[in-house]
Amino acid sequence: MVFLNPAVLLGLIAAVIPILIHLFNLRKLKKVEFSTLLFLKELQKSKIRKIKVKQWLLLALRVLIIVFLVAAFARPTIKHFSLGSASSTAKTTAVIILDNSYSMSVINEKGSYLNQAKKNAKELIENMQNGDEAAVILTSYPKSGEQTLTSQKPKLINKINETKISYISHPLTDALNEASAIINNSQNFNKEVYILSDFQKFNFPEKIDTTEMGKSLFDKNTRVYTFAFNGKDVQNLTNKNLTVNNQIYEINKPISFTSTIRNNSKQIVRNSILSLFINGKRKAQASINLNPNETKQVNFETTLKESGFLEIISETEEDDILQDNKYFAGIYVPKQISVLVAADNPGDTEYVNTALSNNLSDYIKLKSIKLTQINAFNLKQFDVVIIIGFKLLNNYDRIRNFVNGGGNLILMPGSNSTLLQFNNLCKAIGLPSASAEVQINHGSQQPMLFDKVNFKHPVFSNIFQKGSKPQLDSPEIYHFFKTEPSGKGKTIISLIDKSSFLSEFQIKSGKVMLFNAAPVLSWSNFPIKGIFAPLMNKLIFYLTSKNRTAKSVIAGNKIDVNLSKVILPQIKVVRPGKQMEFLDIDLEERKKFLDYDRTDLVGTYKFFSGDKLIDYADVNINPDESVLNYLNSKDFEKYINKLHFRDRIISLNTNEDFRSKIYQSRFGTELWKYFIILAFILAIIEMMVSKSSKKDMD
Structure with a gap:
């Protein structure tokens, strides 16, 4: 006693x-x-x-x-435990873990869960005695480095006042690990951890990494107190995903999207409106009905009318949790596609240039040169490079670096190309070599024909009439290199001898489309077939669209910014809400990627080098945060026992005088x-x- x-x-x-x-x-x-x-x-x-x-x-x-x-x-x-020689004036070290994930935005008759938690947290701070110290850890930034112990009440209260709902969700174990590192280094005898949360199951992963915890999460003098904020019957639809179904983006052509919606309520949702916005304008909407815990996919289709960067948003109606009502997806539709055509023999480019020049909107900007001039051009300035023939190509490294850095390349043999020249370039880029050169006599032998065509490939989209079975009139091929993907790529059009007429390869960040025949009539009549011009245009659109869909990143995770097109030592970042940030980079280090970690807002992040858009990404919420299943006090006790903590866990009721209970548990039972x-x-x-x-x- x-x-x-x-x-x-x-x-x-x-x-x-x-x-x-x-x-x-x-x-x-x-x-x-x-x-x-x-x-x-x-x-x-x-x-x-x-x-x-x-x-x-x-x-x-x-x-x-x-x-x-x-x-x-x-x-x-x-x-309740021995204090040894410590007196009743022992000082206290407290760590307050404040859950500010977006599920804490639920509002009941007392206000939002977060505001209630902030009120209780400030009361804990006000109850501190002289010599006590505390730290506040936010679940959105458990390892921010700002949670140092201090005895200054105004500083702690100011941090609590500034805390807002965050789109970032981290497991509560991250905050507990940080609290352990702080409190176990304290010299004070009384050590207390306060957890103010809705105790959502998502924040307590089943798989726990205990390597950083040592023998015990906290020492024997530590008490853990919990404040639970939950209980409301929440009505909430979660926008889980938004995908762009097209792989080729063309102005005045159809574009479709699929939105994935989940009902995380216990009630049936009827006639809820789901809307699709492009650059802030509603383009489509649908009415949906969902049973409790049901997930549905909703398809939208509209006509693409704008170019440039397009921010696509799928949005549900307002409910008890607003933060998960939107899902972002961005696409980039260039106003003009820049194409460089380089050939051994300028005459070999005739049909290619004609096919690409027939674009009525001047959407494709062509630059045609001799292959010997290619070293004078910065290949990064072109969206697609077409090389026809390889005889005069004397710098394979520039082509390889262009492709590896994310460049788009179409390779075609020239009228005078040899098997050796073809294989040398293929080897330099990382493509499989041709096994043979095949020449067929026009008069005495049957020409080679198409065998199988992958009509499901995006390059054939919108070429054939809807509802009709796609058919292709095979050209007659008399001269070609016998190529096969050999597991490195995929065949789009194959020949009767099972070799590939047109194949696709992903080479690091770049893409290569490889033809095995020259676009001249001495090799085949393919250039004068009706499929030639639309296929060449589709190849251009496909290659320039492959990186046009924004990366999707969960809030709080890093964005890998592609630096391959950086030309200046400074990057401008346009964050959601048009917030701007400038980052200095060292061009001499030649980094391929930059890790950008300030992803605390949802929406589109754009990265510019000068005025040129070099990369972009969409940041969205983690939809698992919206699944409102909660741990009770016994479940939490079992969970924290897995973290090697088996001492007292005290549940506090905010409707009672929890300060007396804390004081009593700190010193024992008063008589x-x-x-x-x-x-x-x-x-x-x-x-x-x-x-x-x-x-x-x-």
Whole structure:
């Protein structure tokens, strides 16, 4: 037992007063006149003994009354654990874990869960005594480096006041690990961890990495307190995903999207409106019905009318959680595609240039040169490079670096290309070599024909009439290199001999489309077939669209920014809400990627080198945060036991005086009420004994 107000124990000196009075009465003699011994006989020995016993009993009762009253004001406490030599003035180190994930935005009759948690957190800070220290950890940034211990209440309260709902969701174990690192290094005896959360199951992953925790999450002097904010029957639809179904983006052509919606409510949702926005304009909408915990995919289709960067948003109606109502997807539709055509023989480019020049909107900007001039051009300035023939190509490294850095390349043999030249370039880029050169006599032999065509490939989209079975009139091929993908790529059009007429290869960040025949009539009549011009245009659109869909990143994760097209030592970042940030980079380091980690907002992030858009990404919420299943106190206790913590976990009810419960658990169970009751009972007994004693004296 310890006393929380030990100074009051000085009042025990008052217990001496009844003793002194008793001793004084013993010394005081009373003179009684009598003439005979008859009076002495009347005083029986047993009665005298009885009076003395009652006097000593009264003395004991009066002393005990004073002792219990003084002890009650000294606040006696039974400890739940041994404090050793520590006194009641031991200082406290507290770590407050404040959950500000977006599921804490739910509002009940007392306000949002987060605002309630902030109010309780500030009350904990205000309850700090001189010498106590605390730190505040936010679940959105558990390892931000800002959560240092301090005794300055205004600083802690200011951090709590500035806390807002975050789109970032981290497992609560990250915050517990950080709290462990802070509190286990404290020299104070009392150590306390407060968790203010809705205790959503998503924040407590089943697989736990305990390598950083050591033998125990917290030491034996640490107490863990929990404040749980949940219980409302939440109505919420979650926008889980938005995908762009097209792989080729063309102005005035159809474009389709698929939005994935989940009902995380316990009620059926009927006739809820889902809308599709492009650059802030509603382009389509649908009415949806969902059963509890049901997930549905909703398809939208509209006509692509704009070029440039397009921000696509799928949005549900407002409900109890607003942060998961939107999902972002960005695409880039260039206003003009820049194409470089380089050939050994300028005459070999005739049909290619004609096919690409027939674009009525001048959407494709052509630049045609001799292959010997290619070293004079910065290939990064072109969206697609077409190389026809390889005889005059003397710098394979530039072509390889262009492709590896994300460039788009179409390779075609020239009219005078040899198998050796073809294979040398293929080897330099990382393509499989051709096994043979095949030449067929026009008059005496049957030409080579198409065998299989992968009509599901995007390059054939919107070429054939809807509803009709796609058919392709095979050209007659008399001269070609026998190529096969050999597991490095995929065949789009194959020949009867099983070789590939047109194949596709992904080479690091770039893409290569490889033809095995030259685009000249001496090799085949393919250039004058009806499929040639639309296929060449589709190849251009396909190659320039492959990197046109924005990367999708969960809020809080890093964006890998592609630096291959950087031309200046500074990058401009346009964050959601048109916030701007500038990053300096060292061009001499020649980094291929930059890790950008300030992804605390949802929406589109754009990265510019000068005025040129070099990369972009969409940041969205983690939809698992919207699945509103909660841990109860027993479940949490079992979970934290897995983290090697088996000491006391105390659940606090915000509807009660939780400060008293904290104080009681900090020092033990206070007994002052019982001491008052005992003093009162003893006083009653004293009155009864005293009255009886007076009768005996009379």
